[in-house]
Amino acid sequence: MTTGTATGTATGTAPVLEVRDLEVRFGDVPVVRGVGYTVEPGEVLGVVGESGAGKSVASLAVMGLLPRHAKVSGSVLLHGRELLGAPEKELAAVRGDTMSMIFQDPLSALTPVYRVGDQLAEAVRVHQRVSRERAAERAVELLDLVGIPNPRQRARAFPHEFSGGMRQRAMIAMAIANDPDVIICDEPTTALDVTIQAQVLEVLKSARRETGAAIVLITHDLGVVAGIADRVLVMYAGRGVEAGTVRDVYHRSRMPYTIGLLGSVPRLDAGRDVPLVPIDGSPPSAAALPPGCPFEPRCPMAIPACARAEPPLAEVAPGHSAACVRSGEIGEPRPVPPEDVPTAAAGAYPGVPPPRPREGRAVVLEVDGLVKHHPLTKGAVFRRRVGTVHAVDGVSFDIREGETLGLVGESGCGKTTALMEILELARPERGRVVVFGRDTAALTPHDRLAVRRHLQVVFQDPLASLDPRMTVHDIVGEPLVTHGYTDTGPRVRRLLRLVGLEPAHAARYPQDFSGGQRQRIAVARALALEPKLIVLDEPVSALDVSIQAGVINLLAGLADRLGLSYLFVAHDLAVVRHIAHRVAVMYLGRIAEIGGxxxxxxxxxxxxxxxxxxxxxxxxxxxxxxxxxxxxxxxxxxxxxxxxxxxxxxxxxxxxxxxxxxxxxxxxxxxxxxxxxxxxxxxxxxxxxxxxx
Amino acid sequence: MMTLPEEEFAEVAADVGHGRVPSRTRVVAGRFFATGQGRLGFALLALMFLLAFAGPLLYPWSYTEMDFSAFMQPPSPAHWFGTLQTGSDVFAVTMRGAQKSLIVGLLVAVVSTGVAAAVGSVAGYFLGWTDRTLMWVADLLLVLPAFLILAIMSPLLAGGRWLLFVIMLALFLWMVTSKIVRGMTKAIKEREYVKAARFMGVPPAKIIYRHVIPNLASLLVVDATLNVSAAILTETTLSYFGFGIQPPDVSLGGLIADGSRTALYAPWTFWFAAGGLVVTILAVNLVGDSLRDALDPGGRGSA
Known part of the structure; x- marks a missing residue:
């Protein structure tokens, strides 16, 4: 069986790294089931997939970094030399020298007690016979190469003195220290803000230029891959399901999963009226895979043959392979026949009248010159103030009925602080918060409870925001009970149905649900009291792309049907693009730009x-x-x-x-x-x- | 005021109008009784209570009576569990002792764990002055010699004022647990579901009751289970030294202490009281274990 080898472009050069039929099992659970790819010098291979697709495990297996109890089989050839089963000593000589790795979390990848420069110099001295001084000099050069200002000074800093972006640059510097032939990057920019991500990707590109190394870029972000990769391998349930050049995979996708993934990604260049196409269901667990194609239960194009046997990753066009029995039918110019695409829930609702002009609608939330400063104190017994964090420093905006305001900004810009200040419904440090025409500074406890009835919140992490010890019924019913309803049963069932869940699931606990379903429970709870304004704090950023689309569509659809107003806080500008009518961009506690x-x-x-x-x-x-x-x-x-x-x-x-x-x-x-x-x-x-x- | 679309509700209402409300109490109770362990523990405990309280009503001998025709007799139809050296009927005194021990043990456990949960969670939730005051009280009670105080107060406890005795015992058992509870509450307070409840308008007392305490359930159930045995043993020790429950009233602890001297040649004086204690503690542990599993959402119970 040709268990998917994403064959390289026919340039004739020998591949640097060749992975064939790689399989990894933890106990009886197959996590990686036959992955194959080749990378040529200077080439960037993007490996994309959702969480649990096995992409990280596969790359750790290539590096030989998996724990002992993992059973690895197949073949990993580096310059034609077999690495699987090679003695640890040989692997150690290869790692960091010909092959290096960049991890997602740069804080845990650097040793906190050593200076960054020393760690870099160590990486050099492990593989090269150079003097201590020469290695230190090389460390400074490397830091300069990855664009760290004042490299000589910064080399003497400890990792905690570096910001996230700088740490990731230091990691890249370490990875290229010995002029490797392959760099494996495991979600190198996922933990970073977009502007920092752009910087790091530039550094990665220049690192490739400098060293001529091949890069295997593992990520869930289809946008990053589109920008940097030459070829793409799409993984699903531990296997490659589509492979080819980046243009073939993005524009002439042959596998419904790839099409679904591309359709469900929020895009900066598509507005609120272009609905996302979510993929039904959620990825299968590695321990309980369906007998046929693992994507069959979620696939809109599934036919009976799909459930019988798993199709191999076979070539469908030169340099382009897909693992789908219908890949031949999936036509060249048109990605998916329209009748097969599930019509999205967002956007057009026939019964909804066109919105009145903005000026004519009531203001539900008005924030005027909101200020929140956190004091910085020192000393345990006698606390003295040594400074002030200007978390929110004069922020003003308003939200009208039926309107969604997206509040965007990078981490640390004060968007969550602003949101918490609004939700407290207390007198702000300075400025004014007016909710439904009532100034929060003048609210009595009784009024505050009345306001809370119409103001609800959905948090980022649905698992953290749902009490693990409460049944779904109690969770969704909690606001009802708090505000004096007695018979919550029927209403909770209706709410669950409204957000697309089975009412019979009310007796379960949150942990029995998948991430997307949990967020739907949180939305149902927020809707329970028929609020006018819902504050959403990064509601989809903890979810996988294919799940995220469903929740975004649900939120957009509910807002249109029920006339809700949202204050939607997010760092992902593409998500905000799909849901917001108006956008406010925050920078360092102030609004930089606001408008439609x-x-x-x-x-x-x-x-x-x-x-x-x-x-x-x-x-x-x-x-x-x-x-x-x-x-x-x-x-x-x-x-x-x-x-x-x-x-x-x-x-x-x-x-x-x-x-x-x-x-x-x-x-x-x-x-x-x-x-x-x-x-x-x-x-x-x-x-x-x-x-x- | 907007409303959720009615037609959607009508459609939904058609097929969901039946069934009981799956609230936490119902689900937990269902899961508790679904396990054999839970049912066995509950049945054993119920049986002990029934024997201890209903048994003496149907039995000819009372724990204060003495049969001067039978000293140290083995079990017989007249004296089911035999007699003691004084001629007291073993069944009658064991049942009387079980009454006291069951009430003292369970009440002390419930009261001390309850106090620990309340004090710890209130201190951890509100922090500030509330926290400092409550923790100061806890520290004070920790450094006081509990045994001495109970001994000094024993004249007060004489004369069947067992409720005061229960309170005194509980008073010296809650401090350590309350400190653990406080620490855990501080962590739980930062969780988003507590914030969500706060922003929903749920008052603090209800948040503590509804979100904080249930999330400490495993700790509290284990603590209460341990406290039952701790209370019974403390009571035994006190009785042994002549404090606590005094003759003519009896407790299981006192009976075991007396019986241990004659256990070798008159086993009935020891084994029935000891067996009662073992069964009680076993039942409490079974109930505690099943309750912890039933409360734990990770457990695979039939919900």
Whole structure:
């Protein structure tokens, strides 16, 4: 059986790394079931798949880093030399030298008690016979190569003094220290913000240029792959299901799973009216795989033959293979026959009247100059204040009836703090929060309870926000009981049905559900009291792509049908694009830009918004490679010590091209959000439109 | 005010209008009685209570009576469990002792674990001054010599004031657990489901009762189970030294202490009381184990 080898482009060069029929079992559970690929020098192979697809385990098996109880079989050839079963000593000589690895979490990959420079020098000295001084010198060179400012000084820093992006650069520096032939990157940018991700991907590209190494990039982010990979291997349930060049896989997909995955990814270049196509169900557990094609239970195109036997990864066109019995039928130009695509729930609802103009609708939430400062204290007995974290520093926006405002920004910009301040319904430190026309500063406890009835919240991690010890019935019924309902049974059943769950599941506990279902339970709880405003804190960021789409569609559909208003906080701009009517971009505790989603995404005016949008990858190789990326320098400044004047000026690409006379204004005067066109406003002295998507 | 679409509700209501409400109490009770262990423990405990309280009513001898025609007699139809050296009927005194021990043991366990849960969770949830005051009280009770205080107070406890005795015993058992509970509450308070409840408008007392305590259930059930034996043993020790429950009233602890001296040549003076204690503690442990499993959502019970 030709258990899928993603054959390389026919250039004739010998592959650096060749993996054949790789299988990994933990006990009786097959986690990787026959994965094969080849990588040629200088080539980038993207391995994509959802969590649990076996992509990380497969790469650890290639590196020989799996624990002893894992049973590995197949073949891993590095320059034609078999690595599987090779003695540990031989593997150790290869690892970090000809083959190196970059992990997802750079904090745990660096030893906290050694200086970064020393760790780099150690990596050099393990494989090269050089003097201590020469190795230290090389460490500084490497840090410089990956774009760390003041490398000589930073080499003497400890890992905790580095930010996440810098740590990941240091990891890349370590990976390229010995001029490897293959670099395996396991979700190298998943833990990072988009602007930092863009920086790190640039570094990765330049590392490839410098070393000529082949890169195996493992990720769940189809946008990242579209931008950087030459060839793609799509994994599902421990196997490769489609492989080919990036354009073939994205534009001429032959496997329904790939098509489904691409259809369910929120895209920056598609608006609220383009619904996402979720994939039904959730990935199978490795311990209980269906007998036939593992995707068959979720596949919209399944035929009886699919349930009988698992199709092999077979070539469907030169250099393009897919594991699907119907791959031949899936036509060239049109990805999926329209009748096979499940019609999405979002967007068009025939019975819903077109919304009234914004000005005519009531304001449900008004935030005006909200300030939240956290004191920084020192000392255990006599606490003294040594500084202030300006978490939220004068934020203003409003949300009208039936409207979704997306509050976006990178981690540390204060969006969650702002949200918590609103939810507390207490008098803010400074500024005003008005919910349903009532100022929170003047609320009595009784009023506050009345306001809470119409203001609900959905948190990021559905497992953490549902009490593990309560049945689903009690969870969904809790707001009802709190607000004086007695007979909750029928209503809970209706709510569960409304969010697409079986009412009979009410007796189960949250842990019996998958991630997407849990988030639906959280949504059902938020809807229980028929609220007017729901605050959503990163509601889909903990979910897999194929599941995420279903929840986004559900939220968008409910908002349209029930006339809900959402305050949708997220770091993922593509998700916000699909659900928000209006968008507010936050930077260091202040709003950088606010306006209608189409205006902000279509013609952003603040340099930060422009950079942020340009950093979000689009899952389309042609579009993605044509885009101009605005790279930001450095990291987010500390909110304890924000820059004077405009907070963005230290990283601003526009600031760099201004004349000295113009710069004075940026340094001395803090820009306020000023309306530039209708209700589209930006807090920049020199704002001008620029299309970046 | 908007409403959820009615037609959707009507359609849903058609097929979901039946069945009981699957609330936590019902699910846990169902899972508790679904296991053989839970049923056995509950039955044993019920049987012990029935024997201890209903048994003496149907039995001709009372625990204060003495049969001067039968000293140290083995079990016979007249004296089911035999007699003691004083002529007391063993069945009658064992049942009387079981009454006291069951009540003291279970009540002390429930009260002390309850106090520990309440104090610990309130301190951990509210923090600040509440926390400092409550933990100061706990620390104070920890450093006080419990045995001495109970001994000093024993005149007060004489004369059948067993409820006061229960409270005194419980008072010296809760502190360590409350400190553990406090620490765990501080962690649970930061969980999102507690925040979600807070933003829903659930008052703090209800959050503690509904979210914090159930999530400490495993700890509390184990603690209560251990406390039952601890209370019975403490009571025994106290009785042995002449404090606690005094003659003519008896407790299982006292009976075992007396019986151990004659156990070798008159086993009935020892084994019936000891067996009663073992069965009681076994039943409590079975109930505790099953309750913990039933409360644990990870357990595969039939829900």
């Amino acid at each position: 989603a189409d205006q902000v995404y279509g013609a952003p005016m603040h340099p930060y918004t422009q950079a942020l949008l340009s950093a979000v990858p689009i899952p389309d190789p042609d579009k993605e490679r044509r885009r101009r990326r605005i790279l930001l320098d450095g990291d987010l400044p500390s909110p304890a010590d924000p820059p004077s004047g405009c907070r963005f000026r230290t990283r601003c690409p526009k600031f760099k091209v201004l004349t000295d006379a113009q710069r004075v204004r940026c340094v001395e005067e803090e820009p306020a959000v000023r309306p530039l066109e209708g209700d589209h406003g930006a807090s920049c002295h020199y704002a001008e439109k620029l299309g970046v998507v």
